[in-house]
Amino acid sequence: MNDIDIQKLTFEQLKKIRAYLKKMIENGGSDLHVKANSVIRARIDGRLMQFSGEVLSKEDALTLAKELLRGRFSEFVENKEVDLVYPFDEKNRFRVNIFFQIDGVSAVFRVIPIAIPSFEDLNLPEVLRKFTQLERGLVLVTGVTGSGKSTTLATMVNEINLTKKKHIITIEDPVEFIHKDKGCIINQRSVGQDTLSFKNALRAALREDPDIILVGEMRDAETINLALHAADTGHLVFSTLHTIDAKETINRIIAQFPTGEQPRVRSSLAGVVQGIISQRLIPTIDKKRRAAMEILVRTPRVEKLIMENRDFEIHDAIEAGREHYKSQTFDQSIYDLYEAKIISKEDALNNATSRADLKLRMSGLSGGSSSTASVEQTDTEDIFSLK
Numbered sequence: 001m002n003d004i005d006i007q008k009l010t011f012e013q014l015k016k017i018r019a020y021l022k023k024m025i026e027n028g029g030s031d032l033h034v035k036a037n038s039v040i041r042a043r044i045d046g047r048l049m050q051f052s053g054e055v056l057s058k059e060d061a062l063t064l065a066k067e068l069l070r071g072r073f074s075e076f077v078e079n080k081e082v083d084l085v086y087p088f089d090e091k092n093r094f095r096v097n098i099f100f101q102i103d104g105v106s107a108v109f110r111v112i113p114i115a116i117p118s119f120e121d122l123n124l125p126e127v128l129r130k131f132t133q134l135e136r137g138l139v140l141v142t143g144v145t146g147s148g149k150s151t152t153l154a155t156m157v158n159e160i161n162l163t164k165k166k167h168i169i170t171i172e173d174p175v176e177f178i179h180k181d182k183g184c185i186i187n188q189r190s191v192g193q194d195t196l197s198f199k200n201a202l203r204a205a206l207r208e209d210p211d212i213i214l215v216g217e218m219r220d221a222e223t224i225n226l227a228l229h230a231a232d233t234g235h236l237v238f239s240t241l242h243t244i245d246a247k248e249t250i251n252r253i254i255a256q257f258p259t260g261e262q263p264r265v266r267s268s269l270a271g272v273v274q275g276i277i278s279q280r281l282i283p284t285i286d287k288k289r290r291a292a293m294e295i296l297v298r299t300p301r302v303e304k305l306i307m308e309n310r311d312f313e314i315h316d317a318i319e320a321g322r323e324h325y326k327s328q329t330f331d332q333s334i335y336d337l338y339e340a341k342i343i344s345k346e347d348a349l350n351n352a353t354s355r356a357d358l359k360l361r362m363s364g365l366s367g368g369s370s371s372t373a374s375v376e377q378t379d380t381e382d383i384f385s386l387k
Contacts, residue, residue: 006070013064018088020051021109025092030111031146032094036061036104043146046283058104065098065105083192085112085174095176110146112176116158117151124155127295127326128277132159137274137298138231142243147279148291149240150176156238157214160184167209171201172216191216202226206233215239221256228265231272245330245353246276246296247314250306270306274298280330282343282351290342292334292351294318297327331358338362 017034024032024042031043032051040052056064066073069082076082081099088094091114098107119129131139139156141149154177160166161182168184173191180186187208195201198215199222205213206226218224218239231237243249250269257265276296281289296302296318305313321327330353338348345362352358 009063009067009070011067013060014067017064017109021088021092021094023051025088025111032109033106034061034064034109035101035106038103045287046281046289061105064107068096068098068107083174085176090114093176095174113151114178116154116177116179119155119159122152122155123290124152125293125295125326125328127275127297128152128156129159130326131275131277132156132163134236134274136231136234136236136272138227138237138239138269138272139275139277140239140241140249140273141277141279142241142245142249143279144242144244147281149279152277152279152291153214153238153240154179157186157212160212161186166211168212168214169201169205169208169210170214170216171195171198171205172214173198199223199226202230206230206235210235212236212238217241218253224253224256224265228268228272232268243278245278245294245315246318247311249276249278250311250314266309267307270303273306278330280351282334282337283347284342285344290337292330292337293328294330294333295326295328297321297325299325299327329353331361334358335361 020040020042021032027042027044029042029044033041033043033048034056036056036058039050039055041048042051065076068086069076069084072082072084076098081097084096084098086094086096086109093112093114094109095112096107096109098105141152143149157168157170157179160168161179161184164183166184168186170186170188171191172188174193175188175190179188189195189201191198191201195204198217198219202213202215202223203226213230213235215223215227215237216239218227218241227237227239241249241252243252253269254262254266275298278294279291282292284290296314299317299321301317302314305311305317315329318327319329319332322332334343334348334352335358337343338345349355349358
């Protein structure tokens with residue numbers, strides 16, 4: 001099973017999948033789902049839709065894996081899953097995860113736009129641009145799979161590339177958006193192809209004269225430790241986690257470590273974190289999607305809450321800091337999208353953190369908690385004290 005004679009492959013299955021990929025692109029889809037013993041489906045405007053009438057057999061799914069992976073097929077058999085980037089044409093690339101499941105082989109193809117969107121294209125809040133102007137510290141982008149984390153990070157890196165003269169190292173699995181050197185030198189490393197692991201590449205990066213390091217995902221305690229150290233020693237570090245909000249992000253990072261080490265990690269995190277951006281993609285009235293964002297901004301109060309293990313108060317600190325610090329909760333962001341008639345009331349309520357509170361605010365019975373109460377009277381420039 002491991003050995004493949006490439007000369008005997010006809011690539012008929014890959015040709016069929018390419019036709020479905022083309023159809024998905026034309027319909028503005030984001031993901032193509034291919035599964036043995038099932039029909040082909042695509043995610044269009046956030047919803048899965050059936051794309052084929054015929055069922056892909058177990059044998060044809062395995063053949064597709066061979067045609068797609070070629071020389072990496074033995075790696076697939078050994079590891080049971082493989083990530084790769086599949087170049088479709090000059091305008092489209094796909095991030096692919098191919099894996100074994102109970103019925104055979106499955107694969108998910110996610111669109112990677114060739115063009116890196118701008119802040120204006122994504123309607124990103126201006127405070128995110130401030131994060132790109134920092135000299136050191138840790139900025140995290142979080143959210144569930146498919147929430148647009150990679151796109152937001154690519155846009156922020158591109159902003160730095162256009163406005164600064166820095167050395168940027170990215171460590172990704174796999175490399176998605178390709179950055180060309182503009183103002184910056186950008187070295188992009190793909191885990192598995194250019195380095196063995198995130199932690200190996202991050203350890204090496206500290207000896208490669210970087211100004212900025214992007215770590216595609218902080219998956220384990222050692223990687224987190226290295227990222228915190230890099231941020232503490234004069235580097236600007238960007239990374240992602242699969243967490244739903246700032247509070248869970250902080251808890252997840254701390255929980256990666258044994259109980260005895262947690263106070264040290266909490267202190268280190270409190271000292272270096274500059275921002276946590278959490279995203280949810282919400283369907284818009286014009287049948288597209290827009291990211292609602294919770295944005296934690298470093299303030300003396302936030303630092304103190306993290307230090308003192310008062311994570312349950314972080315939501316209130318984010319909410320109260322909106323006017324002075326430009327932080328915002330999910331519900332504040334969602335309400336703004338609703339008020340601007342970008343999303344429907346139903347979708348706003350379905351994606352709210354507190355459906356009841358948002359409903360009250362929509363009815364005019366609550367002004368929300370975004371007043372300046374409890375906000376420290378610190379100069380707003382102190383937010384970026386590590387600049």
